[in-house]
Amino acid sequence: MGIFAAIGVAGTGLTVHRKWLDAVSDNIANINTVTATSEEAFRARYVVAQEITSGDGGVQVAGARFGDPEGRLVYEPDNPLADEGGYVRYPDIDLSSQMTQLIMAQRGYQASAAVIDRAKEQYQAALQIGRS
Template identity: 30%
Template sequence: MTDFGDSFSLAASGMKAQAQRLRYVSENIANADTPGYHRKLTKFKQVMEEEGVTGKVELGKVDLDRSDLKQIYDPGSPLADANGYYDGSNVDLVVEIADAREAQRSYEANIKMFDQTRQMSSALLDILRR
């Protein structure tokens, strides 16, 4: 039964990592119009245990995107410099929506893996009861 337990654990780690990723994507979308906001970037890393690589994943360190901020022309803004420009954010909504869809689909794939494992373990128990 440990193989079923490992499968549940793998699927759960994937769901947790994708949920956290989706949280950062939603923060980026929410702050797309915030002046001076830098997009948050995430990477996945493998979980290591005493046995070595487990196949589980978790979200690594969150970094800020250091690409240039958009220059927005609005001479009436209190944030504007002498030329009428201020720093916007470096969030691209198209990229963030694509990242959100990817995270959602990966989450759904992990749910299906979890459900398939549950169905197989249930079928095995039914066979063993006979």
């Protein structure tokens, strides 16, 4: 694999990890979003990645999966959105799982960025050799 191919493959990794980070941060930001029981809860978004088998390869976002619109019912009779029974609906999002995914996506992004940096350094070194 050449230097430019490595940059291309790592670039696809950057894109997927950025979209994963976006989804996780959106999930975390909406973890306490409350709705009435007559409405759907915020649906967590999960990025689905897929290998690129053509060309130099890499990875791409194949789509997204969404969490359960039922969420979880919580008894909060003082909440203005509460139904007659005193219940409201929260998203079914596990904070510890989201934080784990956040760390994995962040590390993957950093690894892809490091590959691009190393490939760029190799390319610049090759240019210096050619000038000598």
